[in-house]
Amino acid sequence: MKKWKRLGAALLTGAMALSLLTGCGGNGGDKKxxxxxxxxxxxxxxxxxxxxxxxxxxxxxxxxxxxxxxxxxxxxxxxxxxxxxxxxxxxxxxxxxxxxxxxxxxxxxxxxxxxxxxxxxxxxxxxxxxxxxxxxxxxxxxxxxxxxxxxxxxxxxxxxxxxxxGNGGGYMISTEAMKAAGFNYQNGDKITLDDLDAMFAKLKALYPESYPAGVMGATPRSGMTCIADPLGATAASGVVMGYDSTEVVNYYKTEEYQNFLKHVRDWYEKGYVLKDAATTDVSLNDYMTNGTFLGYFDEGTEQLRLTACQSYGKDMTILMFNDPHMFxxxxxxxxxxxxxxxxxxxxxxxxxxxxxxxxxxxxxxxxxxxxxxxxxxxxxxxxxxxxxxxxxxxxxxxxxxxxxxxxxxxxxxxxxxxxxxxxALENKTKGYGFCYDTTDMTNQIIAVEAVVSEYSAALETGSADLDTVYPEFIQKLEANGIDDIIADKQAQFDEWLKNQ
Amino acid sequence: MKAKTMGKRRIRWKKVIPIYIMLLPAMLYFLINNYLPMYGITIAFRKLDYSVGILNSPFNGLENFKFLFASGNLGPVVRNTLLYNIAFMIIGTVLPITVAILFNEIRSVLAQRFYQTVILVPYLMSMVIVSYLVFAFLSADTGFINKSIVEPLTGNSISFYQEKIFWPFILVFVNEWKSIGFGMVLYMSTILGISTEYYEAAKVDGATKWQQIRYVTLPQLKPTIITMTVLSISKICASDFGLFYQVPKNSGTLYSVTQTIDTYVYNALMNQNNIAMSSAASVLQAIIGFVLVIVCNAVIRKVSKENAIF
Amino acid sequence: MNGVRSKQEKVFAAVAHVVLSILTILAIAPFWLMISGSLTDNETLTKFGYQFWPKVFSLEAYQYIGREWAQIGNAYLITIFVTVVGTVLSLILVSLTGYALSQRDVPGLNAVFVLILITMLFNGGVVSSYIIYTNVVNVKNTIWALIMPNLLLNGFNVVLVRNYMRNSIPKELQEAAEIDGAGPFYIYLKIILPLSKPILATVGLLTAVGYWNDWTNGLYYVTDSKLYTVQLLLNQMNSNVQYMASHSDIQMATQNIPSVSVRMAIAVIGILPILVAYPFFQKYFEKGITMGAVKG
CATH class of the missing domain: 3.40.190.10 (Periplasmic binding protein-like II)
Structure with a gap:
């Protein structure tokens, strides 16, 4: 019975409030x-x-x-x-x-x-x-x-x-597996994607049940293998490559990006990458702990490495693609x-x-x-x-x-x-301190980001055929106006550079 | 008969007033729960400004709608939404009715209860869980279909989440699998309401089982079918977010066959955090739905007045 | 029931059993998979995927959830209360409204009907609902926060009930009663309600499942953990597990969360009670009073 009374009260309050609301269009917030x-x-x-x-x-x-x-x-x-x-x-x-x-x-x-x-x-x-x-x-x-x-x-x-x-990029690999495959890298040693090719081949032969290349669609990692500064926005609006460039370019058309895709596709076809990589939602932690993955792309700080060692219960080695840097x-x-x-x-x-x-x-x-x-x-x-x-x-x-x-x-x-x-503070890109204002390009950026989200997971895990899907991706990016955004970004960046 | 003709002519207040009183609590609820918040629809036409309160933000015309049309990607998305909904509408009517009719033929109460409970299980699962289970079947590395059928037969595996052709079928299947339990219960409740007299009369006339279904059951189900269809038409631009987002694991490769208006808007606005833009999309969906319902009802009214739902 | 069943009836019954058995398998297999997954060792699960029989049996998922048992127990009580009270209130509202709208000789009902249809299509979004439910009708941190918003009554249910009352209950019944001088409330209680059992059971099921599975009301309007519902807690745990497992920088704090098996265990815990309760609910789906009997 009590409940009923309370409901009645609630309904009544509603009726009273009605007049309040219809009158002033419900600026409800003020009288909190x-x-x-x-x-x-x-x-x-x-x-x-x-x-x-x-x-x-x-x-x-x-x-x-x-x-x-x-x-x-x-x-x-x-x-x-x-x-x-x-x-x-x-x-x-x-x-x-x-x-x-x-x-x-x-x-x-x-x-x-x-x-x-x-x-x-x-x-x-x-x-x-x-x-x-x-x-x-x-x-x-x-x-x-x-x-x-x-x-x-x-x-x-x-x-x-x-x-x-700052940022960095490297490959975190199980030390034991790396040594077993005959590699003697130390923490922080520089490597390239080609070096990884060789290592993965050996690792796969040694551990046929495991996947040496721990890439996953949920976290595309191509950006860790090169210096690509999105200038305070996302890569969908263009990046400057390296420490000295001031030219905003389409990240997805850069040599570095294409090179990454070629490698990862090759790994996928050779079975170094999980077949479900693009869509799996099992966590990296689980894959590393149970030995499905032998390594993964990582920022590369010592803290992350120590955390990794603790949580996977094995020693990890971090191999770097580049030096720490500031975007x-x-x-x-x-x-x-x-x-x-x-x-x-x-x-x-x-x-x-x-x-x-x-x-x-x-x-x-x-x-x-x-x-x-x-x-x-x-x-x-x-x-x-x-x-x-x-x-x-x-x-x-x-x-x-x-x-x-x-x-x-x-x-x-x-x-x-x-x-x-x-x-990191020594390796600043030319964009350090700048931030792209996306106001004029909001709708184009929405459209381009939609295209990126459509393709990046499949491409960056090697799950999609490069010859057919990649050109389609680029064509769609351009159709949705990525070049206009890049031009806008370049103009703002030039203006900012002038005032430095 | 007499009462009916009388009712048409003059209003009988002794009946009308209690009926209005009966409507009052519900209308009050709809007022609070639906109509007062509906003022929020105006957000779709405003430039959000929290400093003056979102409901006092300045109007900006149709600016919030522009993102929908900024890219050329909307076409396939609209097509997917409509086609899936039409498929769901047709299959989602035929299948549950068939099952409900069959179900009605089972005499054992125990068996009835068992089937009914079990078939309802998928209806109780959330789409997120369903998506995990679907993945358990379709995974390229560990899925049942690959491990126990495809690989033994062909030596290869199929990356379902990268292959478009399977998905229209998978999505329709999952949707029906999940909803058939409730659909069956719904149509069964109507079948239960059919007077046994009709069937007995039909039997006396020597009607076969088929004829009983054809001439008694189906006509009695017609109003429910019409109602359900009109209601689904009102939602023709909407979609079950979980089904189209979680079940295909938001796999970009599949977008051209899995993306609906809702998932498209969600993906597009992921980084925008702008409730005015998402509100614009839902207003557009609602308007289209509303117009379609009015048109449909008008057509039904023309064809057979008795079956119009309002 | 009425003597010997014809051969044709037997064939139909046989077909029915076959079809329903297939559906049963389709429904049970994934459910079984879910239970099996929840009882499998997490490492095995992530490596080999779900199996119909646990490859390596483990209760770690339930143990993980068990740590929160004190809270989950309370949440069950809240959820059951909300589901029962909400469903009963909802059925009273929906049957009254449906009955009123099913009348053919009361002016203005079509307009009301359209108003209700509109509520099914247009909504002002969560922010404005939030404003109403915190400023106008303040339900925040009360049990009503879990009952009132969105779930209590919706147009869909009203339409279903109204159409059933209009189409499946012979209008002659009501007309006869009216001629005898019965008022609308009497007719509603004594004639319409008993005959509407099947549709009310259907709508009740829909509403109860809605209450049971809802967690958004709790998320928006409840900050007092005494009022948390099962689904809100489970949902929080689920996202917690997911987040902890995917962000390596904090996972050291909670190593060894059996993330995948916990997901399944959470689903099992969320569904089981309603599945157990359902058979008790089912008697309302049985045929009510024979229409003919009332008519005569």
Whole structure:
């Protein structure tokens, strides 16, 4: 009976609300509960999105409390996590912000900021930076690519600095298998695709049940074998090749790309590649652990190699195609922290961002949880930690604050990281610092990206016949206007170069 | 008879008012759940601006619709959508009705319950799971069809996810496999509603089983068939996202035979995160569906007024 | 039932058994595969694919899910409550509406019908629904958040019920009752409802499955984990497993998630209860009162 009454009440509320809505066209957002803006003692209350991989960690509440202890003491700010799964950022955040809910700090991960800026979903933070984020300003001035460069004049996001910086490309291979096949490469040795041909042939003969070339359609990796800078956008709008070029070209017509396709097709036909490579959704982790794959294309940092060794339970060797290098920073490569349109405490949010990028305790708390509960020190001096039994009660994505402040799990890679950073900053492409503004070409880019998504998985796993499918791909790209986009990009790039 | 002619002439308030009252709760629900949010359709015609609220964003005409037509790729996509829906409509009517009629011939209650429960199983599975199971059959490396049929016979394997020719068949099969359980239940509920008198009368007249089906069952099913058909026509531009996206594993090679308007829009807007553009696409689909329903109903009304659904 | 069955009837019954047996196999084989997959060692599964009999038997998938059992148990209670209450409410609404719309002598019903048809085609998108359900009718973090939005009533069901009442129930029944002075509510309760059992069972099934399998309402309107439904939890776990397994930089944290077998185990756990409950539901699909009897 009680239930019925409540439904009745709900229906009644609906009827009353009707008049409200038909009158003003439903600007529903404005009258949200303002009551909670101020935290305890009038302290600013910051709502930040907390990105999960689906399930919220059991101890998230404990970590939130510990975070508050730090922020209340150091910057007089109260923090509330708003958990959202990384898969749902794209659908949930527009809903919340469209619904007028207070969010002061929002994470945008692995997708460009452009659509968010175009729709004013996020606001520029320039006016709050000098006063509330002095350390962020300093980092920027010292050369850390911490500001987003989506627009030339305003800062819309603070990038989560990864450790180490920059890009690279190599082939990660099981050391044992490599040695058994008679190769004695060391970590970081340079190789070419031709070298891989030889190695794969030996490996396949040795391990006929396994696949030496671990390529998968879900993650096309041709870009790791050459220096192709998409200038802050995707390769669908053209790239500059190498460190010295200023000419925007069609990536899919470059010699490097064609060369990659030829090799991978050859591997496919010789049985080095899984037949289901283009469509499989079994994870790389599973394939590596059970020995289906012997290796895969990888960024090549020492941290990734150590992680790989741990999770596959075998030693891995990384062979490099190129040196670490810096591209034009693209928002779609990293995670950015932004101030949404519905922020009520933007100053406090920037203060929090500032702390996230300077406070080692806070960063590690968010990355690893509580010391003594979720992790323990192995070597406090070197910042090396190890997991405890309750480690899995707090699992976080590395999206919060400067990741260079993180402790090392298991083994330190500090030296290798430093060397990598140095090399990366030496090898900048000519586009470093530039970001292509896609505004005028939105519809063409949509069309071209649709073509790329149609062909790239099959081509880059060698599953499609090169002689027939590749020309079709190129023809379709051109029919959908890739050359116009490239011309537009070139014009903007030339303009930018002139002003450097 | 008398009541009917009377009803046509004047309104009997003693009946009309209770009927209206009965409609009230549902209409209130539709108002809250459907009509109030429908204001959101205007998003399709606006340039999104969250800073003033999405429902107050400035209008930009048909700008959001342009991406649909910017490339020449829409043609095959529309063709796929229409052809699959027509196939589903025809097979999705004939098959469940056949099964429902056959089902009705089974006398054992136990057998009836068993069949009904089991055939409903696929209906309960999500498309994601279905896509894994389909992959278990079709995988080039480990799939049953390759491992136990194709390879022993030919020594080679078929990369199903790279071969277009199989997919129209596979998709239709999977769709029917998944939906036949519910379709059968639906038509069976109508068959159960048919008075046994009709059949007894037919038997007395010496009608064979076939004739009973032909002259009693099918005519009684006609209204349901018409309703279901008109309803599917209204959705002719839409498609089951899971079926066309997850089951073919979004394999680019297959796009020319598997891509529908919904999956095309999804792929195209993947990096755009623009609800105005996706809303534009769904508005277009709804308008086409609505026009088609009105036209269909008008035609049915012309042919036989009794069968028009409104 | 009525004496000796003719030879023809026997042939029909035999054909029916054959056809339905084929369908049974088609339906059960993949389901079996799913169960077998959930009981197979993950490494074997990713290497050799799904088998009809576990090559290497393992319960690791269920153990993984079992770790969250405290929450899943609660989620089952919530899901069952929501499914039952939602379906009952929905059947009351849909039968009332269907009955009202099935009348032939009440003006304005066609217009109402078209209004309902429109709701099937046009929708304002999730964002505006979200605005309504959080600002106008605030259901956020209540049980109603799982019952009200989208699932309670839809045009499709209304159309089905209305057409059944209109076409399969002889209108003479209602007319006779009206002449006897019965009002619409009386007719609805005493005549129409009992005769509509098969279609209400069908629509009820549709609605119940809708409630059982829904996780979007929970995702949008519920942040209180006490109100999580089974499908929401399972969906979260599924995406978690998928994400952890495909991002090598964080996977060290949760090594050895049996990702593929967990997917199957999750599906089994999601389907089994409704499958077990279904046979109890089935009696409503049996023939109601013979029409002739009522007529006489």
């Amino acid at each position: 509960n303002d009551a909670e803006t101020d935290g305890t003692d009038g302290m600013p209350h910051v709502v930040m999105t907390y990105i999960t991989a689906g399930v919220e960690s059991a101890d998230l509440g404990k970590v939130e409390a510990a975070v508050n202890e730090i922020t209340k003491e150091k910057i007089n700010v109260e923090v509330e996590f708003k958990p959202v799964s990384v898969f749902d950022i794209g659908s949930q955040c527009p809903m919340w912000i469209g619904g007028g809910e207070q969010i002061d700090l929002m994470c945008v991960a692995f997708t460009g900021l452009k659509p968010f800026i175009d729709t004013n979903m996020i606001q520029p933070m320039d006016e709050w930076l000098p006063e509330n984020g002095p350390d962020l300003v300093k980092m920027h001035e010292a050369g850390d690519p911490i500001y987003d460069t989506t627009t030339s004049d305003k800062v819309y996001g603070i990038m989560t600095m990864s450790s180490p910086m 034009a920073i693209s928002a779609s490569q990293g995670a950015y922290w932004t101030i949404p349109a519905t922020a009520k405490e933007p100053e406090a949010a920037v203060k929090l961002l500032n702390l996230l990028n300077t406070d080692k305790d806070l960063v590690n708390l968010l990355s690893w949880g509580l010391e003594g509960v979720h992790y323990e020190f192995v070597d406090k001096e070197a910042g090396v930690i190890n997991r405890t039994e309750k480690f899995t009660d707090y699992i976080a994505l590395g999206l919060y604050g400067d990741q260079r402040l993180n402790y090392y799990m298991g083994e330190s890679s500090a030296e290798e990281d430093a060397a990598w950073n140095e090399a």
